[in-house]
Amino acid sequence: MSEAVLPMSATPVATSRAPTDWNGEAMRRRIALRYAAERRFRLLGLCAVLISAGFLAFLLISMGANGARGFMSTQIKLPVDFPRSPIMIDPAMLSTNPDQVLANANLPQVIESSAQAAFGKDGDDYISSGAVAALRKAIIADPGILTRKVTITVPASAGIDLAAKSDGSEADEAAVVKLEQARALSTGFNGGFLTSSDGTDPTVVGIWGALKGSLLTMAITLALSFPIGVFAALYLEEYAPRNRWTDIIEVSINNLAAVPSIIFGLLGLAIFLNMMHLPRSAPLVGGMTLALMTMPVIVIAGRNAIKAVPPSIRDAALGIGASPIQVVFHHVLPLALPGILTGTIIGMARALGETAPLLMIGMRAFVASPPGGITDPATVLPVQIFLWSDEVGKGFIEKTSAAIIVLLIFLLTMNSIAIYLRNKFEKKW
Amino acid sequence: MADTATTTNKMTARGVNVFYGEKQAIQNVSIDVDLENVTAFIGPSGCGKSTFLRTLNRMNDTVASARVEGRITLDGEDIYGSAMDVVQLRARVGMVFQKPNPFPKSIYENIAYGPRIHGLASGKADLDQIVEKSLRRAGLWEEVKDRLNDSGTALSGGQQQRLCIGRAIAVEPEVILMDEPCSALDPIATAKIEELILELRGNYAIVIVTHNMQQAARVSQRTAFFHLGRLVEQGPTTEIFTNPRKERTKDYITGRYG
Numbered sequence: 225m226s227e228a229v230l231p232m233s234a235t236p237v238a239t240s241r242a243p244t245d246w247n248g249e250a251m252r253r254r255i256a257l258r259y260a261a262e263r264r265f266r267l268l269g270l271c272a273v274l275i276s277a278g279f280l281a282f283l284l285i286s287m288g289a290n291g292a293r294g295f296m297s298t299q300i301k302l303p304v305d306f307p308r309s310p311i312m313i314d315p316a317m318l319s320t321n322p323d324q325v326l327a328n329a330n331l332p333q334v335i336e337s338s339a340q341a342a343f344g345k346d347g348d349d350y351i352s353s354g355a356v357a358a359l360r361k362a363i364i365a366d367p368g369i370l371t372r373k374v375t376i377t378v379p380a381s382a383g384i385d386l387a388a389k390s391d392g393s394e395a396d397e398a399a400v401v402k403l404e405q406a407r408a409l410s411t412g413f414n415g416g417f418l419t420s421s422d423g424t425d426p427t428v429v430g431i432w433g434a435l436k437g438s439l440l441t442m443a444i445t446l447a448l449s450f451p452i453g454v455f456a457a458l459y460l461e462e463y464a465p466r467n468r469w470t471d472i473i474e475v476s477i478n479n480l481a482a483v484p485s486i487i488f489g490l491l492g493l494a495i496f497l498n499m500m501h502l503p504r505s506a507p508l509v510g511g512m513t514l515a516l517m518t519m520p521v522i523v524i525a526g527r528n529a530i531k532a533v534p535p536s537i538r539d540a541a542l543g544i545g546a547s548p549i550q551v552v553f554h555h556v557l558p559l560a561l562p563g564i565l566t567g568t569i570i571g572m573a574r575a576l577g578e579t580a581p582l583l584m585i586g587m588r589a590f591v592a593s594p595p596g597g598i599t600d601p602a603t604v605l606p607v608q609i610f611l612w613s614d615e616v617g618k619g620f621i622e623k624t625s626a627a628i629i630v631l632l633i634f635l636l637t638m639n640s641i642a643i644y645l646r647n648k649f650e651k652k653w
Numbered sequence: 654m655a656d657t658a659t660t661t662n663k664m665t666a667r668g669v670n671v672f673y674g675e676k677q678a679i680q681n682v683s684i685d686v687d688l689e690n691v692t693a694f695i696g697p698s699g700c701g702k703s704t705f706l707r708t709l710n711r712m713n714d715t716v717a718s719a720r721v722e723g724r725i726t727l728d729g730e731d732i733y734g735s736a737m738d739v740v741q742l743r744a745r746v747g748m749v750f751q752k753p754n755p756f757p758k759s760i761y762e763n764i765a766y767g768p769r770i771h772g773l774a775s776g777k778a779d780l781d782q783i784v785e786k787s788l789r790r791a792g793l794w795e796e797v798k799d800r801l802n803d804s805g806t807a808l809s810g811g812q813q814q815r816l817c818i819g820r821a822i823a824v825e826p827e828v829i830l831m832d833e834p835c836s837a838l839d840p841i842a843t844a845k846i847e848e849l850i851l852e853l854r855g856n857y858a859i860v861i862v863t864h865n866m867q868q869a870a871r872v873s874q875r876t877a878f879f880h881l882g883r884l885v886e887q888g889p890t891t892e893i894f895t896n897p898r899k900e901r902t903k904d905y906i907t908g909r910y911g
């Protein structure tokens with residue numbers, strides 16, 4: 225009892241077509257057009273790459289030119305004659321409690337009188353307020369100098385510093401000429417810029433406070449957003465049932481990634497500060513606020529990376545009796561990790577450069593000492609840049625550029641570590 | 654242990670229906686799988702052989718739209734029952750997939766992974782031994798013994814398929830489901846796999862899906878012919894091939910229907 229066989233393609237295809245002429249004029253034109261289109265495409269791509277490389281080079285060169293000066297400082301060799309100076313010190317006490325003794329030793333007067341003696345009545349204007357610290361260090365290093373006349377290298381004032389770098393007022397230019405004739409000027413690497421914090425005098429300010437603030441804030445951000453983001457992505461992809469609730473969560477997370485950062489600042493202000501009463505201006509709150517912002521980026525990148533793991537790998541693992549958890553942690557996560565790390569790089573880089581939400585939670589305060597922990601008041605690099613760029617003092621311009629260079633180096637270091645990790649995990653497979 | 658002289662039903666399926674959403678892919682299939690006889694599933698493409706095979710180790714659980722009705726037992730125990738641990742079930746009922754799917758790890762790791770997660774090896778040396786034995790049985794050892802640390806995905810398609818076979822038998826399952834294991838293999842490798850099947854027969858229950866009638870005739874003792882989601886005919890292989898009861902089976906086997 226044979227049954228109806230499946231329908232075959234019965235109607236014959238239309239006949240009487242000329243055979244394709246693969247060498248004809250029309251074909252050659254098509255080929256020429258295709259080549260032209262490919263050339264055009266390559267050219268456009270090249271243009272795009274050149275334009276972006278050009279912008280990057282412009283940015284780096286202008287930053288480098290301005291910022292390099294921020295890392296250098298002008299110094300003055302100041303002769304100090306301790307026995308004749310108005311110093312008030314008891315050498316016997318110096319060894320037991322140097323800090324207090326020196327704090328009361330009238331050092332600013334010593335500097336002022338020494339400078340006036342050496343460079344005339346305006347002499348003390350040439351010297352930066354940072355000179356006191358230099359003097360203190362010299363005394364502690366060798367208390368013996370208190371009995372002699374010595375020459376101490378101290379930082380020059382902002383005006384002299386600018387004039388020496390050929391950008392100062394007329395009076396300062398004249399002073400520089402005078403100092404150069406006296407062979408009292410020198411230029412050196414400004415080590416203080418990397419070790420001190422914000423201040424009012426541009427010759428003594430440093431980036432360390434903001435750098436440490438950024439480090440602590442980023443650490444908090446990473447510690448919160450990476451595990452939460454990865455686990456959220458894993459849960460949503462691997463375990464969550466497909467229903468309206470997961471759809472709502474998915475839409476919310478996608479929208480969260482697009483919310484302007486200042487809104488996160490307001491959220492942080494309302495929840496972390498006003499409701500939970502966490503300390504103001506602290507890296508803890510800054511990191512938590514930025515984690516809110518970074519997490520959706522990691523979740524989205526993570527979900528895409530997890531989705532991209534071929535289902536055949538899951539089948540293979542399940543097929544030999546791996547448990548769902550083993551499938552995730554032995555196969556899916558390692559394969560998805562490079563993609564997750566890419567998302568993390570993007571999210572963290574954005575968080576590092578973020579200013580607006582941190583302003584909302586009070587991280588724009590003037591903080592003159594580096595934070596000791598995550599609950600101490602602190603500022604971060606981009607906010608420090610913002611604050612300095614707002615300063616009237618001319619000496620802050622190059623400090624702003626120098627801070628930007630520090631920020632960029634921080635960013636590069638962070639990204640290099642992430643890319644190194646990513647490549648390492650890619651190679652493992 | 655099962656006595657190989659008497660036929661022991663390792664797995665039985667009764668009245669199995671499988672749906673993908675609204676669409677029914679398997680209709681009322683009942684079949685037995687035993688240790689003594691290798692069972693071959695034959696039938697035209699798209700008739701549901703893979704779908705039915707995947708119900709036997711519950712791999713259809715991973716397809717969100719799939720729904721299975723009916724009763725399937727392993728050693729008398731309902732594998733869709735609440736007492737069945739699906740992870741252990743899949744270790745006991747191993748599977749070789751239609752498309753080779755090695756892990757993107759080393760050849761060694763591909764084989765060692767299963768024994769390791771089930772705690773089958775008592776040490777590094779033991780594990781080495783399992784890996785070598787599994788690769789030898791899959792007919793791959795001679796080709797890869799000097800590069801066990803190379804990636805499994807760098808092998809040729811046929812070598813990958815043998816790696817997957819080695820991976821499946823490394824966990825020593827009780828039942829082995831093979832979905833067209835030789836479709837990507839040359840005649841020599843195919844012969845090795847067929848030898849392996851003959852060697853495993855009696856200790857393991859084996860089901861093999863194949864489009865190659867000669868292969869079905871060579872390795873199987875029982876054959877089931879599927880058509881459009883139905884089990885048209887099943888019986889001893891010699892009978893199905895020499896004296897099919899149904900016209901459609903005869904048409905398929907003689908090549909009048911493809």
Ligand SMILES: Nc1ncnc2c1ncn2[C@@H]1O[C@H](COP(=O)(O)OP(=O)(O)OP(=O)(O)O)[C@@H](O)[C@H]1O
Binds near residue numbers: 673678698701704718
């Ligand atoms: N994941 C799925 N979702 C929906 N339908 C499916 C799915 N997998 C298979 N099907 C359908 O079920 C039917 C049986 O498919 P199956 O893969 O079991 O066929 P097969 O007999 O193994 O074919 P082949 O010999 O080509 O491998 C087909 O019509 C197919 O379209």
Ligand SMILES: [Mg+2]
Binds near residue numbers: 702703
């Ligand atoms: Mg199939």
